[in-house]
Amino acid sequence: GEDVELFDSCNGLLLFRCSQPGPLEADTPFHYAVCNPATLKWVVLPDRSLASGRGGTARLGFDPSVSSHFHVVEYVLHEDEDDNRVIGVQIYSSKTASWNLKESEWDGEFYLDPFAHSSRSVFLNGFMHMMLNDKTIVVVDMEGTTWRTIPVPSDDDEDVQSGCIDQAEGRLCIIYVHDADAVKLSIWILEDHGTNEWTLKHSVMTPQLFPQNNPRLAEDAEDTEAYTVIAVHPECNNLIYFVYGRVYGRDKTLMACEMDRQKIHVIGNLGHYMEPCLPYVPLFSEALADEP
Structure with a gap:
């Protein structure tokens, strides 16, 4: 095989x-x-x-x-x-x-x-x-x-840990994970390809999103390795999907963050080991051209 x-x-x-x-x-x-x-x-x-x-x-x-x-x-x-x-x-x-x-x-x-x-x-x-x-x-x-x-856009924050590009509502966007005193997620939209003008659309401090009475979330919320951005919802630029959980010793969880409402939704547990995640929406059309 x-x-x-x-x-x-x-x-x-x-x-x-x-x-x-x-x-x-x-x-x-x-x-x-x-x-x-x-x-x-x-x-x-x-x-x-x-x-x-x-x-x-x-x-x-x-x-x-x-x-x-x-x-x-x-x-x-x-x-x-x-x-x-x-x-x-x-x-x-x-x-x-x-x-x-x-x-x-x-x-x-x-x-x-x-x-x-x-x-x-x-x-x-x-x-x-x-x-x-x-x-x-x-x-x-x-x-x-x-x-x-x-x-890429800059908000004069030198504590950007990682960035991920995606598209939402037909426009290019970039999601940043910041690792300053507390972890922050921010999303920028490219408004004009001609001038490379970016606009900051949403920004949220992640520790504020997790229940303080949950020992696991409270402990992991300050771990900057815990956040891996997967995608932005293609039709809604304020909904971000990410994987949450320490690199070693913890199960990883797929979550969604409503940036404007500052709410977290748990989608499912991915287990201890995680391959790279990619967004996928089924295409039921028979079209898959393989001939000239």
Whole structure:
């Protein structure tokens, strides 16, 4: 059997990387596959070809309101194993059933952890958005002709622990986890792609959300490792989903936070060990184009 690793989710489709079992550090051959779990339809992508560089992580682009075709963007890293600089992208189109290698035209050097498969991307208006270097969102279209960068917003808070990009109500957003005296969640919306203008929409101190009479929540609320943002509700920018629980020694719980009402809703327990979580909404359309 093959080792199958979930890489991404986009509008009802899932992207997997499939490889033969082998030593952890071995450079084993692999291929990508796209699946619609609602219809049980799979598409196995053809092999990629790299003249130079290494394949980094990959992301899925799909918008069923525009086309039944999908794209896969693989970020290509420098061939030196110690240099994780992004030197280009490989873009697969289900319309042409082929890969297209493009050299990076982003202004500046950007780095990507080749094992950071849980880093979120956003496919919006035909562009793939990916946050690199923790300070910049890099953007490319599916033809590899338009390249741009978007600086992330700043509220002069130097205690930002992590950020996660997503989309809500058709706009790009970023969720920050702050680890100052108490943990804070904040969400920013990109109002204007032309001017890169961000607006702070919601901000909440998380310890205020948990019952003080719950020993576990009261103890964990000050643990900055306890919060892993999963997603923003696609139709409501004040509802954030996150995983809560210490990295070691505690069960993890999937929760939702209503930012405007400052309320927490427990969705379910995920157990002691948690793989990276991805948002998924079933797509019951038979459309999954795998032919030109």
